[in-house]
Amino acid sequence: MLENLMAWLTGNLSPSARIWTALAPAILACVYFLGGLLLFSIRCAFKGIPRDEETLKRGSTVLVGFFLRHYFFWVIQPLWTVILRSGLPANALSMLSGLLGISAGVALAAGRFALGGWLFLFAGILDVMDGRIARTRKEANPAGAALDSVLDRYVDSAMLMGLAWYYRDTWVLLPALMALLGSSLVPYVRAKGEGLGVSVRDGAMQRLERVLFLGAGTALSPILEAVFWPEEKHPMHWLAVVGLVFVAVMSNYTAITRFRALVRTLAPKRQEARSEKAILGFNAVAGAVATLADFALVLVLVEWLGMLPAWATVVGATLGAVVNYSINRVLTFKSRGAVARQMARYAVVSGTSALLNAGGVALLTLHPQLAYTLVWWLVRGVVYFAWNLPLQRDYVFNDSASDSLMEQRPHAA
Incomplete structure (x- = not known):
């Protein structure tokens, strides 16, 4: 018994032990949550879905809809009640969530995916509860909200930094860094929008989705590794890789869509000839x-x-x-603007576009692992959407801007 405990603490686990360290918490969680889902479905069939006001205010996403969100807060109600009656301050829950989340990153960097995944999931559950505890007790204040928000960024960053460290010698390092970027930008764009008086909460990959996909993927990944690649000293943990890549893509997509919505809302309205x-x-x-x-x-x-x-x-x-x-x-x-002026501007845009394309390809091909054909299309696409199309629309063929410029020029006496 002592030998098994020491092996678990030091990480010197046999393939079967790796399976059980990942599977045992999963079995308990699945029994509770699947049993709860059955009871919740029966309850909904007779009494309807219990509406959670905070969930309705926060909205839903394509990945996690209202039914699942209402179910989640219903099924964790026993734990919520225990914490509420314990008298623990909401800030203490925020700190505990932060400590568990940072510990998850440390565990993942050491290759302990089951431990890191479950720590991250539990940190996410506590993060959901702290704000509700404060509002229920009427203790919510800006200081607590700031503490919770900053700790969330530390938890997400620690999780992804741990994965990046583990995968530092593989191609998975790039998705880990992309996920870190996207996970930072999603809340930043929302905060920036709120600071400017614009609400931008939409998007498929919000924090709840990130916690679910990253946490479940890492927590359960040792099972597949122990079954199919039991002799690997540094396993890839493919289930975690899939979750990480998915979060990397969807978090950046969410950040871009939020940013686009924010800019559209704040930008001056213009008359478009077509969509x-x-x-x-x-x-x-x-x-x-x-x-x-x-x-x-x-x-x-x-x-x-x-x-x-x-x-x-x-x-x-x-x-x-x-x-x-x-x-x-x-x-x-x-357009009906002056041809000479437009041609000059068109030449400027085309010339700078050629330089941007050439420079982008030259930079990316410094990495020999990237195929030059992929690099060519990637750079062309980025330059087209970020430079060519906006400048042709707003600079070269923008008749209203040209008219305004002419009106601002002093007329000869």
Whole structure:
């Protein structure tokens, strides 16, 4: 018995012990939560879903809907009652949640995924309760809210830093860092919006979802590793990898959608000739037609007229630029601004776009593990959406901005 205890404390576990350290808490949790789900469903069938006012205020997501959220707060009611009657201050629960969450990161860095996952999940449950305890006792105050929010960032960061340390010599380090970035930006955009008087709470990957996917994935991952790869000294923990990649993608997507909604709300309203989807479609068509015209002219100049390919490429690129400009002016943006000014601005945007594309590809290809074809498309996509399209819309073909500029210029006497 003592040997088993020492092995568990030191992490020197056999494959079967690794399975049970992950499975034993899972069995207890599954019995409680699945039994609770059955009772909750029966209760809902006869009396309807018990509505939790805070849950209704916070809203739901695609990943965790209202039914599951109401069920979760219903099933943890016994633990909630015990903590409420214990008299523990809400700030003490916040601190305990923070300590458990940071401990989860330390455990994960050491490769103890079962321990780290369960610590992170329990920290998440306590984090849900602290604010409710304060509001129920009418003790809620800005200091407590600030403490809770800051500790949440420490817990999320510690969890992902632990995973990043464990996967530091593998490709999983990149998703871990991306998840750390996204998990930091999601609450930051919300806080920034609230500071500016705009509510941005939407998004599929909020904190509850991050806790569930990261916590469950890491806590249960040793089971698969012990069954399929029992001799691995540094197992990949594939279930944790799947959860981590999913959180990395969805948290950044949530942050971007929130940021986009915030900017749209705060930006000055402008009259659009057509929807953004139509603009994007026509702009893409203009690029495709311009590319075909460029390629066709190069073929004619080289194959029929015997021009050197380098010079033919210059002439073809010039034609492509003129075709692209013309289609965007007439069809995409329906602009009536001065052609000379627009052409000059279009040349500036095209030139800087070429430099950004070349520089981005050059930087990313410094990492030989990245395929240059993937790098090319990635850089093109980022530069197009972050530079080309916005500048063509707001700088090159923005007739209202040009008119305002003309009105601001002093007129000759």
